[in-house]
Amino acid sequence: MATELDVEYVSKLARLNLSPQETKLFQKQLADVLKYAEKLSEVDVTHVEASAHAVPIFNVFRKDEPGKCFTAEEALANAPQKANQLFIVTKVVE
Amino acid sequence: MSEKNLPALTLADLQTRLRKKEVSPREVIESLRTRIQAVEPKIDAYLSIDFDAALKEAEGVDVSLPLGGVPVAVKDIINVKGQPCTCGSKILGDYRSPYDATVIQRLRAAGAVPLGKTNMDEFAMGSSTENSSFKVTKNPWDLSRVPGGSSGGSAAAVAADAAFVALGTDTGGSIRQPASLSGVVGVKPSYGRVSRFGVTAFASSLDQVGPLAKNVRDATMIMKVIAGHDARDSTSLPNPVPDYAQNLGKDLKGIRLGIPKEFRIEGLDPQVKSAVNTAIKQLESLGAQIVDVNLPHTDHGIAVYYFIATAEASANLARFDGVRYGYRAKDPKDLLDHYGRTRGDGFGAEVKRRIILGTYVLSSGYYDAYYVRAQKVRELIRQDYVKAFEKVDVIVSPTSPVPAFKVGERTEDPLAMYLADIFTATGNLAGICGISVPCGLAKVNGSQLPIGLQILGKSLDEARIFQIAYAYEQSTDWHKQRPKV
Numbered sequence: 001m002a003t004e005l006d007v008e009y010v011s012k013l014a015r016l017n018l019s020p021q022e023t024k025l026f027q028k029q030l031a032d033v034l035k036y037a038e039k040l041s042e043v044d045v046t047h048v049e050a051s052a053h054a055v056p057i058f059n060v061f062r063k064d065e066p067g068k069c070f071t072a073e074e075a076l077a078n079a080p081q082k083a084n085q086l087f088i089v090t091k092v093v094e
Numbered sequence: 095m096s097e098k099n100l101p102a103l104t105l106a107d108l109q110t111r112l113r114k115k116e117v118s119p120r121e122v123i124e125s126l127r128t129r130i131q132a133v134e135p136k137i138d139a140y141l142s143i144d145f146d147a148a149l150k151e152a153e154g155v156d157v158s159l160p161l162g163g164v165p166v167a168v169k170d171i172i173n174v175k176g177q178p179c180t181c182g183s184k185i186l187g188d189y190r191s192p193y194d195a196t197v198i199q200r201l202r203a204a205g206a207v208p209l210g211k212t213n214m215d216e217f218a219m220g221s222s223t224e225n226s227s228f229k230v231t232k233n234p235w236d237l238s239r240v241p242g243g244s245s246g247g248s249a250a251a252v253a254a255d256a257a258f259v260a261l262g263t264d265t266g267g268s269i270r271q272p273a274s275l276s277g278v279v280g281v282k283p284s285y286g287r288v289s290r291f292g293v294t295a296f297a298s299s300l301d302q303v304g305p306l307a308k309n310v311r312d313a314t315m316i317m318k319v320i321a322g323h324d325a326r327d328s329t330s331l332p333n334p335v336p337d338y339a340q341n342l343g344k345d346l347k348g349i350r351l352g353i354p355k356e357f358r359i360e361g362l363d364p365q366v367k368s369a370v371n372t373a374i375k376q377l378e379s380l381g382a383q384i385v386d387v388n389l390p391h392t393d394h395g396i397a398v399y400y401f402i403a404t405a406e407a408s409a410n411l412a413r414f415d416g417v418r419y420g421y422r423a424k425d426p427k428d429l430l431d432h433y434g435r436t437r438g439d440g441f442g443a444e445v446k447r448r449i450i451l452g453t454y455v456l457s458s459g460y461y462d463a464y465y466v467r468a469q470k471v472r473e474l475i476r477q478d479y480v481k482a483f484e485k486v487d488v489i490v491s492p493t494s495p496v497p498a499f500k501v502g503e504r505t506e507d508p509l510a511m512y513l514a515d516i517f518t519a520t521g522n523l524a525g526i527c528g529i530s531v532p533c534g535l536a537k538v539n540g541s542q543l544p545i546g547l548q549i550l551g552k553s554l555d556e557a558r559i560f561q562i563a564y565a566y567e568q569s570t571d572w573h574k575q576r577p578k579v
Contacts, residue, residue: 004460005454007450010450010453010454010457011450013453013457014408014437014449014450014453015412015415015430015433015434015437016434016437016438016441016446016449016450017434017435017437017438017439018438018446018450019438022443022446026446026447026450029447029508029509030447030450030451030454032508032509033400033451033508033509033512036396036397036509037397037400037401037464039393039394039397040394040397040398040401040464040467040468040471041463041467043391043394043467043470043471043474045467045470045471045474048470048471048473048474049470049473050466050469050470050472050473051469051470051472051473051476052299052469053285053299053329053525054285054299054472054476054523054524054525054526054553055284055285055286055329055331055525055553057286057328057329057331060328060329062325070192070193074192075192075418077190077192078188078189078190078192078418078419078420079418079419080416080417080419080420080421080422081422087417087418089417090426090428090429090432091428091429092429
C-alpha cells in the first residue's frame with residue numbers, strides 16, 4: 001500500500017476547507033500514520049469475513065407507533081438562520 | 095462532617111447521609127459549588143455549569159430513589175435538555191440541547207441531578223483533552239500535566255472532588271485512559287449495553303457511555319441505572335441488567351486471570367510495569383490463578399482502530415454542515431463554499447485530520463485496501479479475545495503504557511498520541527467490557543502520578559470485572575489516595 005493520499009483532493013471530497021499550512025502539515029502527518037498502518041497488509045485475511053460490528057445483531061425493528069416529536073419551535077431553536085418557522089439555507093438552485 | 099467536606103464523600107456514603115436526612119440535596123449541591131469554585135480555576139474541568147437549574151431540580155427530589163439527590167457531572171457530548179452540548183467544538187459553541195439523552199432520562203428517573211458539562215477533546219478525538227476548542231483541563235495530581243482524554247474533564251472533576259461521579263464516553267479508551275491518568279475508576283461497558291441515544295456519535299461501532307467514579311462500588315451504582323435496552327438505539331442489547339453489586343465482596347478463588355504476552359511492549363514505562371506486576375501478584379494472593387494467553391493480532395490494533403474510527407467519524411461528522419444547527423460561515427458565495435468554510439472554520443485540527451483520513455480510507459480505489467481490510471483484521475482481533483476467554487475469565491493489563499504526560503508534550507505528533515490507546519482500543523474493536531482501577535503512583539520529577547490497572551471481561555460480563563476490581567481495590571489503599579488541589 002504505497003501512500004497516495006492527496007490531502008488537497010480528499011479535503012474537497014470531505015467538503016472541508018483547509019489552509020495551505022494545514023494541507024502541508026496533514027500531508028506529512030497522515031503519511032506517517034499510513035506508513036505505520038502498512039503492517040496491516042501483512043495479515044492474511046483470505047478467509048476472514050469483514051466485521052462491521054462486534055456484536056452481531058441484525059434487522060432491529062420496533063413497533064411503528066406515533067410518539068412525541070419536536071415542535072417547529074424546538075427544531076428551529078439552534079438554527080443558524082431562520083424565518084417564518086423555516087430554516088434559511090444557502091441558495092442551491094440558480 | 096461539615097458541609098465543606100461533603101464533596102470528598104463517596105457516592106455510597108453521600109447516599110446514606112441523604113437518606114438519613116443528615117444533608118439535603120440542596121446542601122449537597124451548594125457544597126459542591128463551593129468546591130468547584132475553589133478548584134476549577136486550577137483544573138478547568140467544566141465547560142458549563144448551571145447551578146440554578148440543578149438546585150431547582152433538587153427541590154423535592156425523592157432521596158429514596160436509587161440515586162436520589164446525587165449530582166452527576168456529564169461529558170459535554172451527552173445531551174442534557176436546556177444545557178449546552180458543545181462536544182468541545184467551536185462548531186457547536188452556541189448549541190443548546192432540545193432533549194435529554196436516554197442515559198440522562200434514566201439518571202433523572204433514578205433521582206440523580208445532572209450538574210455540569212465536562213471538558214473533552216473535540217468530538218472525543220484525543221487522549222489528553224488538549225483538543226478542546228475551549229480550554230485545556232489540567233491533571234489534579236500535577237497541574238502541568240494532562241488528565242488524559244477524551245473524557246479528561248470528567249476524570250479531573252472526579253479526581254479533584256469537584257464531582258461525586260461523572261459520565262464519559264469510550265471509543266478507543268476515552269474513559270479508561272483518563273481514569274488511569276487521573277487516579278479514578280473508569281468503566282467501558284460492553285458494546286450495546288448502554289444506550290447512545292442523545293450522545294453525539296463519533297465512531298458508531300465503537301462508542302459506549304460509562305461512569306468515572308471514586309471507587310468500584312460507586313461505578314456499579316451508576317451502571318445499574320444507565321444500562322439496559324433502549325428502542326431508540328438499534329445497537330442496544332435486550333439482555334436483562336444484572337445487579338452489578340452482586341459480586342462485590344466475593345473472593346477470587348477459582349478466577350482465572352489472563353496475561354497476554356503481546357501486551358509486553360516496548361515503551362511501557364518501568365514504573366507502570368512494576369505497579370501492574372505488583373497488582374497481578376496481589377490478585378494472585380487473593381486467590382486468582384494466573385494464565386498466559388495470546389492475543390496475536392494486538393500489534394495491529396491501533397492501525398485497525400484508526401481506520402475504522404476515522405471512517406465512521408468522517409460519515410458521522412458530515413451532519414455538521416451549518417444548516418440546521420451549529421456554526422455557519424458568513425456570506426457563502428455558493429453551497430460548496432458554505433460547507434467548506436463552515437466545516438473548515440468550525441472544526442479543530444485533530445478533527446479535520448481524522449475526517450481527511452476517514453474520507454480517504456472510504457474513497458473509491460482505497461476502500462478495499464484500507465477499510466475492508468481493517469474490518470477483516472478487526473474480526474481477527476475479536477476472535478483472539480473469544481479464544482482467550484475460553485481459557486480465562488478476565489484479562490489484565492496496564493490501562494495506559496505511561497502515566498500522565500506534560501501539557502503540550504505530544505501535540506505535535508499525532509501518531510505518538512494515537513499509541514496511547516494501545517491497551518484499550520482492541521477492547522472497543524472486540525465489543526467487550528473493561529474497567530480501569532488505580533493501582534499505584536509513579537514518582538516523576540517530584541510529582542506523584544496515578545497508574546491504572548485494566549481488567550477486560552467478556553461481552554456483558556460487567557459483574558465479573560466489578561467483582562475483581564472491587565476485591566483488588568479493597569485490598570489496597572490506592573483508591574483512598576487523593577490529589578491535593
